[in-house]
Amino acid sequence: MAAGSFFTGLGYxxxxxRLIRQPGLRLFVIIPLVINVLLFGLLFVLLADLFAAMIATAMGWLPDWAWLQSLDWLFWILYGVVILLMLAYGFVIIANLIGSPFYGYLSELTEKHLTGQEVSVGGGWGQILKDIPRALWREVQKILYYLPRAVGLLILGFIPVINLMAAALWFLFNCWMMSLQYVDYPADNHRVSFPALRRSLQKNRPAALGFGLPVALAAMVPVLNLVVVPAAVCGATAFWVRDAGRNQQPE
Structure with a gap:
């Protein structure tokens, strides 16, 4: 199998x-998107209420000086920045946990659209419900792969001199994880194990990092990160069909 290039990966x-606008795919884009928007709004409101209580407590500790009491607006600006950053980095994980059964089926439909061939004999809502336990377990596997490596990079960030490289390593790791995260959907549809998927992407690392780079950047942009998830699923499926999944055998 000829490995794809970094620039090939960038285009997926x-x-x-473009694929999420196809009539046959829109429903399985809209449903998880609506769920994610509701979840995003709920989390934001809950965090806002919590932060409002914290601000009220902190302001109660300050002396009763008008200029100090008027600083609550500054706390709210800081809150907005921090919360947006937290949601930008953490939302993709939550969205994938909730939407994983839908995204698996979206990947199936995308592959059928691209190749004209059925991925599996089953389908529809019954198949989505049946696949929920397996889809959630795949998400857990990705989290278990991610956490120890993220902790290791976090520790490197506290070591002088080495921490100068930690930011670049962290970003490269995020690009790699985005590729693993989304190419896993078509791989799972073909019953390719998560370890086998990792080996396949390691052989195709330039294209995998090329695909993961724009996904990682888009995931950092609030609101855009709501839409990038289904787009990344469809793009990853195209990547699987043309590069990563060629000659793969189920395990």
Whole structure:
């Protein structure tokens, strides 16, 4: 199998955005998107209420000086920045946990759209419900792969001199994880194990990092990160069909 190039990988997210507009795919984009928007709004409101209580407590500790009491607006600005950053980095994980059964089926439909061939004999809502336990377990596997490596990079960030490289390593790791995260959906549809998927992407690392780079950047942009998830699923499926999944055998 000839490995794809970094620049080939870069183009798959753009293709994913084109694919999610296809009539046959829109329903399985809209449903998890609505769920994610509701979840995003709920989390934001809950965090806002919590932060409002913290601000009220902190302001109660300050002396009763008008200029100090008027600083609550500054706390709210800081809150907005911090919360947006937290949601930008953490939302993709939550969205994938909730939407994983839908995204698996979206990947199936995308592959059928691209190749004209059925991925599996089953389908529809019954198959989505049946696949929920397996889809959730795949998400857990990805989290278990991610956490120890993220902790290791976090520790490197506290070591002088080495921490200068930690930011670049962290970003490269995020690009790699985005590729693993989304190419896993078509791989799972073909019953390719998570370890086998990792080996396949390692052989195709330039294209995998090329695909993961724009996904990682888009995931950092609030609101855009709501739409990038289904687009990344479709783009990853195209990547699987043309590069990563060629000659793969189920395990």
């Amino acid at each position: 997210l753009g293709e994913g955005f």
